Amino acid sequence: MPASSSAPSSSPALGPSVGGAHTDHFRRSLSLLDLTMIGFGSIFGSGWLFAASNVSAIAGPASVISWGIGGLAVLLLGLVFCELGAALPHAGGVVRYPAYSHGPLLGFLMGLITVIAFSSLISIEIVAARQYAGAWIPGLTRNAAGDPTWAGWVVQLAVLAGLLRLNLSPIRTFALFNNIVTVFKFCVPLLVIVVLLGHMDSGAFTRHGFAPTGGAGIEAAISTGGIIFAYLGLTPIIAVASEVRNPQRTIPLALTASVLMATAVYVLLQVAFVGSVPDRLLAGGWAGIAHILALPFHDIAMTVGAVWLATLVVADAIVSPAGTGNIYMSASPRIIYGWARGGTFPALFARVDRGSGVPRPALYLTFVMAVFWTLPFPSWQALIGVVSSALMMSYAFAPIAAAALRRTAPDLHRPFRLSRMAVMGPLSFIIASLIVYWSGWQTVSWLLTLQLVLGIGFLVWWGIARRPGHRGQVRHTGWVLVYFAGMVVLSGVGSFGGSGILPHPLDDAAVALFALAIYLWAERSGSPAFMEQIGR
Numbered sequence: 086m087p088a089s090s091s092a093p094s095s096s097p098a099l100g101p102s103v104g105g106a107h108t109d110h111f112r113r114s115l116s117l118l119d120l121t122m123i124g125f126g127s128i129f130g131s132g133w134l135f136a137a138s139n140v141s142a143i144a145g146p147a148s149v150i151s152w153g154i155g156g157l158a159v160l161l162l163g164l165v166f167c168e169l170g171a172a173l174p175h176a177g178g179v180v181r182y183p184a185y186s187h188g189p190l191l192g193f194l195m196g197l198i199t200v201i202a203f204s205s206l207i208s209i210e211i212v213a214a215r216q217y218a219g220a221w222i223p224g225l226t227r228n229a230a231g232d233p234t235w236a237g238w239v240v241q242l243a244v245l246a247g248l249l250r251l252n253l254s255p256i257r258t259f260a261l262f263n264n265i266v267t268v269f270k271f272c273v274p275l276l277v278i279v280v281l282l283g284h285m286d287s288g289a290f291t292r293h294g295f296a297p298t299g300g301a302g303i304e305a306a307i308s309t310g311g312i313i314f315a316y317l318g319l320t321p322i323i324a325v326a327s328e329v330r331n332p333q334r335t336i337p338l339a340l341t342a343s344v345l346m347a348t349a350v351y352v353l354l355q356v357a358f359v360g361s362v363p364d365r366l367l368a369g370g371w372a373g374i375a376h377i378l379a380l381p382f383h384d385i386a387m388t389v390g391a392v393w394l395a396t397l398v399v400a401d402a403i404v405s406p407a408g409t410g411n412i413y414m415s416a417s418p419r420i421i422y423g424w425a426r427g428g429t430f431p432a433l434f435a436r437v438d439r440g441s442g443v444p445r446p447a448l449y450l451t452f453v454m455a456v457f458w459t460l461p462f463p464s465w466q467a468l469i470g471v472v473s474s475a476l477m478m479s480y481a482f483a484p485i486a487a488a489a490l491r492r493t494a495p496d497l498h499r500p501f502r503l504s505r506m507a508v509m510g511p512l513s514f515i516i517a518s519l520i521v522y523w524s525g526w527q528t529v530s531w532l533l534t535l536q537l538v539l540g541i542g543f544l545v546w547w548g549i550a551r552r553p554g555h556r557g558q559v560r561h562t563g564w565v566l567v568y569f570a571g572m573v574v575l576s577g578v579g580s581f582g583g584s585g586i587l588p589h590p591l592d593d594a595a596v597a598l599f600a601l602a603i604y605l606w607a608e609r610s611g612s613p614a615f616m617e618q619i620g621r
Contacts, residue, residue, distance in 0.1 A: 112255065112442040115329045117338055119260040124322045124343025126267040127412040132315025133274060133351065134213065134402045137358040138374050138381040140310035144303045145371040146289065146359045147296035149352060151306040156348030158307075158520060159316040161513040163344050164503050165483045167337035169490075170323050171501040174332035176444075177423015178323040183482050184427045186489035186611040190562040193543050194536060195479055196424030199320070202475040203417040204451055207248075208458035210410035211241050217380065217402030233459075241459050244407060248414040249452045255441045256328050259415055266408035271350075273401035276394065277382050278353045284389045285360035293370050301589050305581065308523035315351065317476040318409075319344070321416035324423075328442070333500035354382075361385055414455070418447035429543075475532060481517035482565075484510040485604060489611030497616070511604045518600035519593060522572065526582030530573060537569040564607045571599050 115123075140148035169182050180199050184192025215237050219226040225237035233241060252259060296303060307313055322340055329335050358381060366377050366388075378384040383402070386395035422444040425435035434447045488510045490497065503509055521529065540562075547558060577583045579592035587595055 112257075113328055113330050113332075114255070114257045115260055115325060115335075117335045119264065120322055120325070120329055120335055120339035121342050122264045122267040123260070123325065123412055124318060124339050125346055126263055126270060127318030127321040127409055127416070128316055128343060128347040129267075129270050129274075129318070129350070129405065129409070132311055133354055134217065134380070134382065134398075134405065136311030136315050137355055138378045140306040140312060140355070141359060141362075141371050142373065142375040143298065143310045144306040145294055145297040146291070147303050148306050148310070149355050149359065151303050151310065151312055152351045152355050153348070154303070155307050155312040155316050156344065156351065158313075158513075158516045159319065160341070160344045160348070161509060161516060162480045162483060163319050163340045164509065165487050165513055166319055166323055167340050167501045168487050168499055168503045169483060170326050170336040170340070171333045172490075172497055172499045174326035174329060174336065175423065176324065176327035177420045177426070178326050179320045179423070179479060179483070180420055181423045181427055182486040182490075184429075185616050186486040186493065187561050187565075187607070188558055188612065188615050189427060189429050190540060190543055190547070190558050191482065191565060192424070192427040193429035194540055194565065195482060196420070196427065196430060197539065198475050198536065199420050199479040200417065200424065200454075202479060203320075203413050203420055204454035205458045206476075207245070207410045207413045207417065207451070207455040208241075210406035210413070211244050211455075212459065213406040214244070214403045214410070215241050217383075217399055217406075221399060238459065242456060244410075245414075245452060245455050245459075248407075248411050249448065251411065252415050252418070252448055253441065253443060253445070255443070256325065256415070259411070263408065263412060266404060266411070270401060270405045270408060273397050273405075274350055274354060276397065277386070278350075278357050280391055280394050281357035281361040281382075281385065281389070282353075285357065286364070287360065289360050289362055289364065289367075292364065293367050297371055301580065304519070304523045304593070305525070308520050309525060309528075312351075313477060313520055316344075316347065317480065318347070318412075320420075320476075320479065321412050324416035324419040327419075337501040358382070358385060361389060363388060414448075414451060417451040417454075418444045421447035421450060477517050477520050478532075478536070481514060481521070484514045484517075485607045486611075488604070488608035490616065492608065493611045493613040494616040510608070511601050514604045515597045515600045518572065519596055522576055522579065522592075522596045523581055526576045526579070529576040533569045533573050533576075537566060537573070540566050540569065561610050561612055564603055564610055568600075568603045568607075571603070572596075575599060 137148075140151055144151050166179075170178060173182065173185070175181055180192060180196040183195045212233070215225055215233060218240070219237070224234055225240060226232065227234045227237070251262060298305075319340060322336065322343070326332055326336060362374065362378070362385065366374065378388075380402075383395045383398045386392070386398060421430065421434050422437070424430040425432055425447070434444070434450060436446050437444045487503070488506060491506060521533075544559060575587070575592065575596055578586040579596075580587065580589040581592070583592075
């Protein structure tokens with residue numbers, strides 16, 4: 086790509102066969118049921134086991150609203166992914182779409198943050214399973230924070246090795262295993278809802294205040310309480326898009342169905358939890374409930390005398406996170422593969438075994454990274470804010486990519502075309518930006534500053550290496566650097582861990598207006614040259 090806004094077809098950023106699904110060498114064997122189970126199974130991991138008491142401690146009974154807002158936010162982003170996934174059903178699409186619209190810098194940044202988030206998610210889920218397994222097997226957890234003993238770490242390593250072995254098999258084997266696990270994961274929460282609703286006390290929603298921390302608590306619960314962490318399971322569907330039968334129909338249906346199912350179950354679980362907490366445990370209000378009921382549904386089942394249900398919850402608490410970890414063990418290699426196909430990660434990881442259809446080098450790297458995240462691993466609660474924000478960043482740029490591609494590739498066949506993109510696109514980007522902002526200064530300051538430094542470093546390297554199109558890259562993606570810098574400043578002066586110069590809700594309004602300005606800038610910054618290099 087020369088200094089102008091166009092790029093020659095020989096640009097190494099996105100070689101000529103980058104996008105074509107026919108060059109990915111994956112087998113199209115996943116059905117609608119398989120894909121929906123992957124979506125629901127990835128959404129329904131350790132989140133439901135830990136988040137109920139955490140969000141209640143932050144927002145009180147109003148946490149039910151937090152779950153509804155979280156579901157709506159993810160559904161909006163999911164609808165954007167429906168358009169992208171149906172039009173471009175490519176492996177690792179979540180990191181490839183930004184590269185198709187704005188070039189290699191955005192592809193590099195999204196690849197990095199998504200791979201880190203996905204690989205750490207595998208570890209988070211396995212650690213959550215080990216923590217719950219400690220209720221049956223003494224000696225796996227060494228302190229109240231949930232840190233593993235040596236025996237606990239060995240168990241985690243053995244489970245990760247088992248997931249590696251399973252994912253070396255063709256994806257049909259993985260899908261069959263996942264379908265069985267997901268059915269079990271769905272049945273136990275439904276039993277919990279039915280039983281706890283039978284012990285429900287409607288007064289629990291008002292006696293200690295419905296929203297004791299106000300609107301700020303409702304918002305903070307979404308980012309730091311575990312809600313967004315619980316919901317963010319859409320990208321595994323996009324990651325395996327090259328292996329889906331009839332992707333133009335299957336991807337939109339599976340995305341929408343999995344989000345709606347998960348939202349309904351999560352909201353009902355929170356209603357059942359809040360309504361069944363005995364008033365004697367709320368003498369100090371809702372703020373301390375996360376410590377009193379650290380394993381919320383197990384502990385509340387014991388409190389109401391449903392020992393058999395507590396036993397089922399523990400069993401599901403081992404199976405459910407392990408099942409979600411397995412999904413991310415499958416999705417992460419596809420993300421790494423897509424990143425490598427974009428030309429900003431070593432080409433070694435863009436290799437697919439023709440016999441099994443598995444990107445083996447990327448899978449081995451995923452396993453090594455997952456093991457690494459278990460080494461200094463803190464408790465589940467300590468990482469969800471960071472991982473949630475990292476995942477949301479990987480989601481946030483989908484609306485921008487979709488809107489830019491509407492301009493730069495108007496003739497692209499879109500079997501699913503999101504209506505009212507002029508409203509839905511900026512709205513979903515604004516919501517994603519707010520969720521990142523609500524995660525607080527402590528998270529935003531280093532996460533987005535790191536992204537900013539890496540982005541500048543990438544552009545410097547791109548120029549020193551004399552890669553084609555360096556000047557064009559600054560023009561096409563300068564907005565993302567401004568976005569990172571602006572979000573750090575707003576977080577620093579805002580009310581979520583910042584100085585408070587911007588009080589609530591003025592800080593929310595400032596973030597929304599800033600995100601809108603960035604969106605309008607970014608959607609006009611794409612180049613058709615990047616899309617032209619896709620060998621469709």
